[in-house]
Amino acid sequence: MGKKRLKLREDTKRKLLALFTVLVLGLSTLSYAVSVFLPSAPAEENISVYNRFPLSEGEIEKLVKRDKVVLFYFWSFDCDECYDFDMYLQDLAAEFNNSLIVVSLDTYNYPDIPYLDLPVIKIMSKNGYREFNLTLPSKEELKQVICDFLNYASPACERS
Numbered sequence: 001m002g003k004k005r006l007k008l009r010e011d012t013k014r015k016l017l018a019l020f021t022v023l024v025l026g027l028s029t030l031s032y033a034v035s036v037f038l039p040s041a042p043a044e045e046n047i048s049v050y051n052r053f054p055l056s057e058g059e060i061e062k063l064v065k066r067d068k069v070v071l072f073y074f075w076s077f078d079c080d081e082c083y084d085f086d087m088y089l090q091d092l093a094a095e096f097n098n099s100l101i102v103v104s105l106d107t108y109n110y111p112d113i114p115y116l117d118l119p120v121i122k123i124m125s126k127n128g129y130r131e132f133n134l135t136l137p138s139k140e141e142l143k144q145v146i147c148d149f150l151n152y153a154s155p156a157c158e159r160s
Contacts, residue, residue, distance in 0.1 A: 049093040050102045054110065063101055064126050069149045073104045074113060074120040082119045085136050092143070099154040100146055125149035 047059065055063075055070075063070050073089055075082035086104050093102040107113050121132040121142075127149045137145070147157035 047101060049096070049098065049100060050090050050104065052104055052106075054105065055101075055103055060124070064124055067099070067126065067150075067153075068101050069096075069099060069123060069125040069146050070101045070103065071146070072120075072122040072124075073102065074107055074115045074118060074122075075104070076118050077106050077108045079119065081136065085119070088139060092139075092146075095156045096146065096150075096154055097156070099150055099156070123149065127151065 047055065047063070060070055071089070073086065075086060077083065089102045089104055093100055105113060107115055107118060117134050119132075119134070119136055121137065123130045123145055130145050130149075143156075147154070150157060
């Protein structure tokens with residue numbers, strides 16, 4: 001009788017390797033390791049302004065109801081312009097502080113996301129919805145859309 005081998009998905013292997021590495025390095029608690037390396041279902045209070053993991057529908061709905069603008073950025077690692085824009089989104093999330101939540105997903109790491117034509121930006125708030133496909137908006141245009149959705153209620157939206 002042959003032995004059965006346990007087959008693990010690639011992302012599960014990566015998470016297990018990261019968890020093992022953290023434990024070997026002697027970090028103080030397992031809960032810290034889980035919060036850092038397995039952030040797939042964070043509590044709403046723990047959602048940062050810039051995220052590299054998908055949010056659930058319930059989390060998105062709660063954020064939108066709380067006057068947050070949620071920006072989804074679907075891109076691919078092999079697009080230099082996309083990577084640079086991702087760096088800009090990190091800065092933009094910090095600039096808008098708690099008003100803007102960015103969810104940046106490299107579709108290489110999330111093959112279940114069915115986008116073929118990248119990049120895609122989707123912006124949601126209780127004041128509207130906007131989508132950009134295949135071409136990235138200018139930084140000024142993107143900031144304008146976010147400020148429109150926030151009704152200029154953020155210090156980052158001060159008009160010059």
